Amino acid sequence: MxxxxxxxxxxxxxxxxxxxxxxxxxxxxxxxxxxxxxxxxxxxxxxxxxxxxxxxxxxxxxxxxxxxxxxxxxxxxxxFRFYGLLSDKLFAILRRYSPQVEAYSIDEGFVDLDGLRSYWRMGYGEMGDAMRRTILEETGLTVSVGVSVTRTLAKMASEANKPNGLTVVSGRHIAEFMSGQTTRDIPGIGAKRAALLEKFGLRTALEFARAPEAQVQRLLGRSGMDLWRELNGKSLFGIETHAPLPKSMARTASMGQRTTDIRLVRAHLSHHCFRLGMDMLARGLQARRFTVTLRLGSFERIVRTENLPHPTQHLHVMQRAATHLLHGLWQPGMECNACGIVATEMAPADNAQTEMFVTETREANDLPLWQTMQRMRNRFGSTIIRPANTLLRPSTPKSRSSRFAYPLFVCK
Ligand SMILES: [Mg+2]
Structure with a gap:
């Protein structure tokens, strides 16, 4: 190699x-x-x-x-709101170093540094170290950084020296690095696959990478072959800069009491719609399919779904659909203790088609209002404002909401 x-x-x-x-x-x-x-x-x-x-x-x-x-x-x-704020800060720092950043999870990301050496006038390892130091200086968080020639190797490298570590594995050093790693250290190889490889005498990552192609194919199939190629320095998995669309988003919760009053259920459901709508707005998403779920006193769960003619992120369209679904589910004498709303068939909100479909001017006019409410919530906390149709619902206890009230700080 x-x-x-x-x-x-x-x-x-x-x-x-x-x-x-x-x-x-x-x-x-x-x-x-x-x-x-x-x-x-x-x-x-x-x-x-x-x-x-x-x-x-x-x-x-x-x-x-x-x-x-x-x-x-x-x-x-x-x-998670607090962790999300720090995560945003962390990724904002990474984006200073490269336009190609993938947020792999809330606290993990890949950065494509290819070709940036002359721009930054430093080596790839130095760039990794600069990112690590900047994150520590500006957020107070320690991160571990791996820099290598493929995603799989970079992930193994960051894992190899935790916490607050930097591991640089250039093409020349792959073999040396992998001889110190077991097959279990390869992301994507779990206990079962590692045990299988061990039966064939493949214990270190290097032994795996040097195994004949046909053997790897036979033992681990296609996904194993992809890993094998990545370990051999052939980059297969690029950087995914666009977050994948969620399949669904949901807001459901217990009402903290049993009720036979549909008005109270409606107030809770409106509250869930509001939270869901604010989240969809924040993430630039819309949905076409909405499902209302109710949990009854007997712990039976009942659901009803509606497909809208076109996707929406407009709160009052969602609330209208939810109210309609609730009335479709509700029977006199019914006792309910939890409710919620689920959005599916998600799509990005910023396509021109949306505007084409918006026939009701109220929908279009409402958007700045929701955006303003969202900014208020971001700034002053999620309990600062709520729609009047949720007023029947008791407000969130103060002790819990105050957890979100904190200054954002910068460590020296
Ligand atoms: Mg982590």
Whole structure:
């Protein structure tokens, strides 16, 4: 395997213990203590610091089990809005270095650095290090960076030196790097596939990469072949700069009480429509198909779906559809304790077709209003404004909403 030093250059940036690190940033009083972040229902662990990991706590573990292992750790409810703000900052920094950035997850991204050496007047490794240092300086978060010639190698490289590490694997150093990695370290090779490879004597990533093509094809099929090529320095997976469209978006919640009053259900449903609409607006999405779901006192779930003639992100169109669906589902004497709305058949909102279909002027005129409401929510918190038709619904308790009220800070 002899390839040029840099036939391509891709960096993989991965924040270290991201959710826990975010919490540590705004709670300096927790310095030195283990932190576990809980899922939205506070049921299981979604993130933890390295010391909690060392104590045996894993992601997905139920809280009671984790507390047995580490009673002295701090257990905090997740605040995805806060993590999202820091994630936006992190990606904004990456986009300064290259226009080709893929947000792979909330705390992980790929950056195409190919050809930027002369622009930045530095090597690819130095660019990786500059991104790592800038993120630390401006957000206070540590990230681990891998720079290599393919996505798979870059991801393995960032993983190899955590936290706050930099690993540079140029074409010349691939073999040396892979001899220290097991097949299990290859992203896309799980325990099962690694066990299969081991049976054939392939333990290190290098042994896998040097295995004959036909053997890899036989053992792991096409996806294995793709990995094999990427490990051999042939870049197959480029940078995906456009986020894929979600298949669906939903807002559902328990009402905190049982009710036979359709007006109360309607107020809750309007609230969910409002939150969904604000999210769709923020993400530049629209949907054509809406489903209302109700959970009855008997825990039975009933649903009804409507296809609109054209996709929409207009709140009152969604609310009208939701109200219509609710009335279609509702029977006298029905007792309901949870409701929600699901949008499917998503499309980007900024295509010219939308405007062509908007026949009601009210829809077009409303858009600036929703956008203003969204800006107010972004600035002052999600409880600052709500539609009048949600007023019957008790407002969100203050303790919970105040979690979103924090200044955005810059660490020195
Ligand atoms: Mg991470």
């Amino acid at each position: 002899i390839i040029n030093d840099w036939p391509a250059a891709i960096a993989h940036i991965d924040a270290d213990c991201f959710f826990a690190a975010c919490e540590r940033l705004r709670r300096p009083d927790l310095a030195g203590r283990a932190i576990c972040v809980l899922s939205s229902q506070d049921a299981c662990i979604v993130a933890k610091t390295y010391d909690a990991k060392a104590a045996g706590i894993t992601t997905g573990m139920p809280v009671w089990e984790a507390k047995k292992l580490m009673p002295q750790a701090v257990y905090l409810p997740a605040d």
